[in-house]
Amino acid sequence: MTGRALVDHDLLLEVLRAEVGLLARSAEGARPELPVPGCPGLTLGETVRHVGGVHRMALAWLRGGTRPVHWQRQPPVGRALTEFVLTGLAELLAELAAHPAEEVCSTWWTVDQTYGFWRRRMAHEATVHRVDVQGAAGLEIDPIDEQIALDGIDEVLTLWFAHRLTVLGVSGTASCKVAVQAAGHTWLVSAGPKGTAAWRTSEADAAQAQAVITGSARDVYLWLWGRVSNRHVRVQRDHDAVAQVWALLRLATR
Structure with missing residues (x-):
């Protein structure tokens, strides 16, 4: 299967959409300095900022065809972290959805040089960090589909x-x-x-x-x-x- 995934790549795209949305809602109104359980030194705000930056890194990689050196890592002055992560998600989703999972593109894994790699990688990036944000915010951790x-x-x-x-x-x-x-x-x-x-x-x-x-x-x-x-x-x-x-x-x- 393309991307070596055990599940359908369209499902992974929906997981990415849902998990980042849940991450943003869980972070809304929470103090950014709250520590992430199990990750010493990592805070809620840094986690949200990281996810927003990773979306922009992946988008720059897909559009440029090579590993990017520079990409936006911080929200503009005066803009909320949740807005930063959601706007990055929207652009990345549009790019991923515009290409079949099996279409060839540059990635950092030689085994899988397809858009399916990025669907899968971004879905799991979002899922793990959603758990981080919910844990830091003291919320009940939402389930993960088996x-x-x-x-x-x-x-x-x-x-x-x-x-x-x-x-x-x-x-x-x-x-x-x-x-x-x-x-x-x-x-x-x-x-x-x-x-x-x-x-x-x-x-x-x-x-x-x-x-x-x-x-x-x-x-x-x-x-x-x-x-x-x-x-x-x-x-x-x-x-x-x-x-x-x-x-x-x-x-x-x-």
């Missing part, structure tokens, strides 16, 4: 853990394999001095792993992004192997 969470697990493992750590030249210290399981899906994660990798596999292959991480799709998704603690997932067997994967994920996704 299929979206499963696709998010796949994205963080294959794009961030496997690809980005390789690009950064970061590897593990001890060789290990960890299985990640949620809602009938299984991934194997490999880390060690020779590098990192992650791939979809069958439940039977989990037996070759030193450790297994299980939980609901939503909890595993947020755990991989560092948004919930170990008490939200179940860790079996080698806890040191899981600790190494956790530490590498924090480097990959920061």
Whole structure:
């Protein structure tokens, strides 16, 4: 499937629209200095500003065909952060919707050079940061659809853990394999001095792993992004192997 996604790319476009709208509503009237739970040093205002800037970065990349050097990262003087994020969303959505998901374009992942990559990446960017904003504002965290969470697990493992750590030249210290399981899906994660990798596999292959991480799709998704603690997932067997994967994920996704 284009973009390696587990769900339809039109759905991912709708997720992007809905999640950013929810993020903006959750931030409305909240103090920008409120800290984001689980992300030391990150505040509600910085999160909203970041999302608005990322939308403009992606739009500049799509229109220019190469990684941009400059893009608008701050709202104009006197303009609200929520307006900044919503206007950026509107332009990005229009650009993404104007091109089929399978159409070729420049991205930062060699495996997927299509508009589908950006639909998927922006949808998960919005979902994770919506959770951040709601947590900072002290609101109840809205649910995440199971299929979206499963696709998010796949994205963080294959794009961030496997690809980005390789690009950064970061590897593990001890060789290990960890299985990640949620809602009938299984991934194997490999880390060690020779590098990192992650791939979809069958439940039977989990037996070759030193450790297994299980939980609901939503909890595993947020755990991989560092948004919930170990008490939200179940860790079996080698806890040191899981600790190494956790530490590498924090480097990959920061």
